[in-house]
Amino acid sequence: MSGALSGLRGRVSPNLVIAVVVLTAAAIFPLFRPPLDGFVDDCILALAYVVMALGLNIVVGFAGLLDLGYVAFYAFGAYTVGWFSSDFFNKVNGEKGVHVLAGSFPSSLPGIHLNFLLILVVAVVLAASAGVVIGLPTLRLRGDYIAIVTLAFGEIIGRFAVNGADINISGYKLTNGRQAISPVDQIDLPGIKEFDSAFSLRPYYWFILALVAFVLFVNFRLRDSRLGRAWIAIREDEVAAASMGIPLVKTKLFAYATGGALGGMAGAFLGAYFNSVQANVFQFGFSIFILAMIILGGLGSIWGVVIGAVSLSFINSYFIPDVFNSVPSKLGLDFDLTQLSFGIFGFLIVLMMILRPEGLLPERRRKMELTEGVGSDESVYEVRA
Amino acid sequence: MAFLLALPVYYGIQDLRDDGNLARLANNLFSGVSNGSIWALIAIGYTLVYGIIELINFAHGDNFMIGSFVSFSLYGTLGLTLATGTLGLVGGLLVCLLVAMAVCGTLNVMIERVGYRPLRNAPKLAPLITAVGFSFILQNVGIVWLGGSQRSVPDLINAQHVIVTPLGVAITNADVLAIAVTAPLVVLVTAFISRSRIGKAMRATAQDPEAARLMGINVDTTISFTFLLGGMLAGAAGLVYALYQTSIWYFQGFTAGLIAFTAAVMGGIGNIRGAVLGGLIIGCIQQISDNRIGAEWTPVVVFAYLIVIMVFRPRGLLGEETREAG
Numbered sequence: 001m002s003g004a005l006s007g008l009r010g011r012v013s014p015n016l017v018i019a020v021v022v023l024t025a026a027a028i029f030p031l032f033r034p035p036l037d038g039f040v041d042d043c044i045l046a047l048a049y050v051v052m053a054l055g056l057n058i059v060v061g062f063a064g065l066l067d068l069g070y071v072a073f074y075a076f077g078a079y080t081v082g083w084f085s086s087d088f089f090n091k092v093n094g095e096k097g098v099h100v101l102a103g104s105f106p107s108s109l110p111g112i113h114l115n116f117l118l119i120l121v122v123a124v125v126l127a128a129s130a131g132v133v134i135g136l137p138t139l140r141l142r143g144d145y146i147a148i149v150t151l152a153f154g155e156i157i158g159r160f161a162v163n164g165a166d167i168n169i170s171g172y173k174l175t176n177g178r179q180a181i182s183p184v185d186q187i188d189l190p191g192i193k194e195f196d197s198a199f200s201l202r203p204y205y206w207f208i209l210a211l212v213a214f215v216l217f218v219n220f221r222l223r224d225s226r227l228g229r230a231w232i233a234i235r236e237d238e239v240a241a242a243s244m245g246i247p248l249v250k251t252k253l254f255a256y257a258t259g260g261a262l263g264g265m266a267g268a269f270l271g272a273y274f275n276s277v278q279a280n281v282f283q284f285g286f287s288i289f290i291l292a293m294i295i296l297g298g299l300g301s302i303w304g305v306v307i308g309a310v311s312l313s314f315i316n317s318y319f320i321p322d323v324f325n326s327v328p329s330k331l332g333l334d335f336d337l338t339q340l341s342f343g344i345f346g347f348l349i350v351l352m353m354i355l356r357p358e359g360l361l362p363e364r365r366r367k368m369e370l371t372e373g374v375g376s377d378e379s380v381y382e383v384r385a
Numbered sequence: 386m387a388f389l390l391a392l393p394v395y396y397g398i399q400d401l402r403d404d405g406n407l408a409r410l411a412n413n414l415f416s417g418v419s420n421g422s423i424w425a426l427i428a429i430g431y432t433l434v435y436g437i438i439e440l441i442n443f444a445h446g447d448n449f450m451i452g453s454f455v456s457f458s459l460y461g462t463l464g465l466t467l468a469t470g471t472l473g474l475v476g477g478l479l480v481c482l483l484v485a486m487a488v489c490g491t492l493n494v495m496i497e498r499v500g501y502r503p504l505r506n507a508p509k510l511a512p513l514i515t516a517v518g519f520s521f522i523l524q525n526v527g528i529v530w531l532g533g534s535q536r537s538v539p540d541l542i543n544a545q546h547v548i549v550t551p552l553g554v555a556i557t558n559a560d561v562l563a564i565a566v567t568a569p570l571v572v573l574v575t576a577f578i579s580r581s582r583i584g585k586a587m588r589a590t591a592q593d594p595e596a597a598r599l600m601g602i603n604v605d606t607t608i609s610f611t612f613l614l615g616g617m618l619a620g621a622a623g624l625v626y627a628l629y630q631t632s633i634w635y636f637q638g639f640t641a642g643l644i645a646f647t648a649a650v651m652g653g654i655g656n657i658r659g660a661v662l663g664g665l666i667i668g669c670i671q672q673i674s675d676n677r678i679g680a681e682w683t684p685v686v687v688f689a690y691l692i693v694i695m696v697f698r699p700r701g702l703l704g705e706e707t708r709e710a711g
Contacts, residue, residue, distance in 0.1 A: 066510070137696045144441060148650040149695050152688035155643075159685045166681075284643065288443075288517050295514045339529060346521025350500055353515045357507030 026209060035200035039318065044201060044273060046313035047208040048266050051215050053293040053309035054302065055262025058219070060291065061300035061363070062228060063255035064235030065138070066147040068287050069154025072134065073127045073260045075161050075282040077267020080123040082181035082277035087111030089172060105194070106185045116187040119268050127264025128257040130157075135256035139249055142238075154287055161279035175279055182276030197273065204273055211269065212306075215262060219302050222258065231255055232300075232365070289316075296352055298359025307360050315348055389666070389694070392673055392686075408553030413672045419560035421668020422567035423629065426622035427645035428652070428660035429574060430493075430615030436591045436655035437611045439509070440501060443516040446642015447523035448493055448616055452485045452623020453633045454530055457538055459484055467539055474541060478624070482566070485620035493616025494609050502605065520639070527635030535634045538627050559629045566625050570618060575657055577614075587611055591655065644671075647691055653704025662702060666690075 030040050052074065059067045082088060085102075090110045092098055099107045101115035114122070134153045138146045160167075164175030175181065187195040187207060195203040222228045230251045233241040242248050271277045289312070297308020324344065325337045337344075352360070397410045427449050434442045460466075465477045500515040544559035578584035586607045589597040598604050626641070627633050648667045652659025667687055674686040694702065 060510075137692055140699045141695060142699075144435070144439070144654070145650065145695060145699060145701075147441065148647065149692055151643075152647070152691045156685050156688050159682070163681050163685075285639075292514050292517060295508075295510050299508060299510060340525060342528065343522045343525025346518040346525065349518035349521070350515045353511055353518065354500070354503050357504050357511045359508075 023213065027206070030202045030205050035202060037201065038322070040201045040205055042314060042318045044205050044208055045317055046310045047205075047212050048270050048273070049290065049293065049313045050212050050306050050309040051208070051266035051269070052263050052290050053297070053305050054215050054219050055259045055266070056290050057259075057294045057300065057302070057305045058222070058231070058262070059255050059259035061294055061305065062223065062231040062235065063252060064231075065252065065255060066144060066150070067256075067259070068147045068151035068284070068291065069134065069157070070150075070259075070263055070290050071282050071284065071286040072130060072154045072157040073263025074267040074270070074286065075157050076127040076130050076260075077123040077264035077269075078271035078277045078282075079161070079175060079181075080126055080264065081116075081119050081184055081268045081271035082175070084112045084114045084122060085116070085119055085185040085272070086113075086181055086183065088176070088181050091171065101190065102185065102188065106188075113185055116185075116189065116268075116272060119272075120265055123264040123268035124261040127267070128261040130264075131256035131258075131260025132253050134260070135253045139252060151284065151287070155284060158279075158282040158284070161282045164279065175277075177279050180276040180278035182278075184272055184275050184277060186275070187272050197275065208269060208273075211265065215265075216302065216306070223302065227251065227254060235300075292349060296349070296359060298362040300365070301359065301361050301363035304359050304361035304363065311360070312349075316345060320344055389690075392670065396673060396677055406553065409676075410673075411552065411554045413676050414669050415554050415556070416560065417669030417672035418665050419563040419668070420629075420672060421648075421665040422563045423622050423626050423664075424641070424645050424648050424667055425661040425664030426567055426570065426618045426625070427641055428648040428664045429571070429657055430619050431646050431649040432652075432654055432657060432660040433587075433611050433615045435649065437587060437608055438501070438505075438512075440512050440516065441646065442615075443513065443642065444496055444500075444519035444523060445493075445615065445619060446640075446645065447520045447527070447638035448489050448496075449619040449623050449626070449641055449645075450527055450633075450635060450638030451492060451523060452489045452620035453627040453637065454527060454623075455485045455488050455620070456481045456624040456627050457531070457536070457633060460539060460541070465539075465541060467541065469541070478541070478628075482621060482624050485624045486617040487620070489620030489623065490613040490616035493612040493619070497609060497612040502608075520642075524635050524639070527638075531633070531635065533635065535632050538631045538633055540631045542628050544629060544631055563625050563629055566621060570621055571657075571661055574614065574618065578657065583607065583610055644687070647687065651691055651694055651701055653701030656701070656703050659701055659703035
């Protein structure tokens with residue numbers, strides 16, 4: 001995608017080649033695995049986390065607003081799919097349900113059933129508005145005070161998700177609380193056979209891969225847009241940015257809204273992929289998990305964030321449970337490592353951070369700040385041209 | 386500020402109408418203060434560390450959990466049981482307190498040395514992530530140590546025993562213990578930081594590390610010392626918590642850390658008196674909410690309070706200009 005930009009400048013950069021090769025390889029590899037492969041499942045999760053991490057990167061990496069409550073947007077996205085694509089509102093329309101472009105199977109069920117593309121739109125709108133609401137009280141705050149207010153919002157939303165079963169709004173519960181909203185409809189795209197995660201994970205994989213490609217494109221275009229430059233200016237120096245005529249309120253709220261929208265998108269996808277929306281996952285630890293991805297990858301660097309998200313997600317869902325825990329048995333030792341997986345995850349985070357404090361693939365601008373005087377000014381113009 | 390009083394005043398009026406006196410509210414507030422004094426001890430650790438290196442030390446809450454676990458294990462080592470006499474109990478608990486403080490202080494210093502010091506010149510958020518990593522590691526240590534579920538602790542001090550009830554407020558052994566440990570420690574730490582030479586070095590480093598270094602202050606030692614102090618207070622809080630709640634588990638540090646961090650910010654981060662005030666206020670809000678609204682909504686009430694306070698007092702209740710803002 002950065003390649004697309006350099007393409008505009010009339011030459012093919014090595015980045016473009018790498019991006020095309022990686023994307024192609026990523027697109028065809030599930031064909032060589034069984035349809036219900038566990039590794040493809042891990043990949044789907046990793047890609048969904050990439051979307052979330054790219055969203056959080058806009059808020060924290062570009063605009064420099066530390067957000068510790070990102071899980072709220074996950075919740076909004078997931079509940080959008082839970083509310084509008086299951087039999088949760090089972091009494092609407094005289095128990096016949098409301099169906100908008102829903103697949104053939106859900107069309108016969110009670111409740112509200114929207115097509116997944118509509119769900120995505122609703123999730124984006126809902127999460128973006130939530131982003132603005134969360135952003136408003138932080139406008140006067142600085143630095144880590146922003147962090148605690150966003151954290152507070154995340155916790156409040158998480159609590160509402162858990163306690164939602166006790167809230168009654170005109171005959172309907174707000175959520176099902178710890179009892180999941182389930183089953184949620186499978187994704188159904190116009191013109192393509194309905195997805196079915198019981199038979200093949202491939203459609204889900206390709207869908208989220210396409211979503212990642214789209215989100216990457218949006219991210220690169222945003223970063224180089226007037227708005228993106230305004231975000232970076234605010235991150236570098238808020239007072240200077242304001243005196244250069246950047247409208248702080250609008251720019252910051254846009255950052256929260258855009259970041260939230262991407263989180264909502266990924267949340268809706270995960271809700272549909274898991275076929276259920278369960279309140280237990282919307283906890284502070286999840287926000288920290290996503291934040292660790294973007295800091296580990298390289299704050300503000302889009303490819304860095306992708307690498308960070310993929311690597312942390314794989315460490316968590318593939319490397320530790322599937323590879324690492326089998327080491328003792330391979331060596332012939334009778335020793336259970338599963339009990340230690342949490343600590344090993346922590347240890348790996350510490351290790352990676354100490355070895356690469358600026359992230360795995362730091363943003364070029366930031367790298368230059370850190371090694372002042374080493375980089376030449378010329379490369380700045382090249383990147384920003 | 387008026388908002389802060391909304392909850393107590395509302396329920397006070399309700400009490401007066403229903404019971405004709407304020408005993409229930411007074412009970413809530415008193416147990417809130419004793420409960421909040423534990424949060425205050427932990428919050429001081431957050432605020433000290435934040436004040437000096439502007440790091441939200443996510444591992445701090447888990448350090449407090451280790452404090453609880455150390456005390457619990459020491460009961461067995463020292464042979465403290467329900468049958469131990471008063472004098473032996475006081476002596477034994479004092480030993481527990483000192484050991485827990487020493488262990489947690491040392492642990493905190495070691496974490497700083499390994500996880501934060503190498504990142505002193507790294508981007509600001511890098512140590513935040515190592516802190517999260519250490520928090521995971523400590524939680525895993527907790528799981529391996531005492532298992533993944535709640536563990537009940539011998540009720541050595543007979544925590545719920547009511548000593549006196551002046552004006553209808555029930556004062557229990559647990560309340561006395563919490564306040565008797567917290568108050569002297571807070572006074573000591575405050576005095577230490579405002580009077581002693583190294584306290585002065587801490588304040589100087591917090592204001593401007595570069596200038597402090599130029600004045601001949603050993604910044605690294607000073608920062609280590611700050612972590613030692615914070616860790617010791619967390620250890621003390623760990624013991625008090627174990628005696629007070631009579632139930633511990635590996636995840637307690639995470640929740641307590643969140644509350645204590647909230648308390649530190651509410652009071653104005655970097656400010657010790659603010660941290661204590663924030664802890665006490667949150668303790669009171671929690672008790673009122675637990676008692677009247679329902680424990681499952683307590684976090685919502687606490688965090689809603691926090692947001693409103695932040696909107697009207699962006700630097701916390703007693704906050705001053707931070708280095709970043711100045």
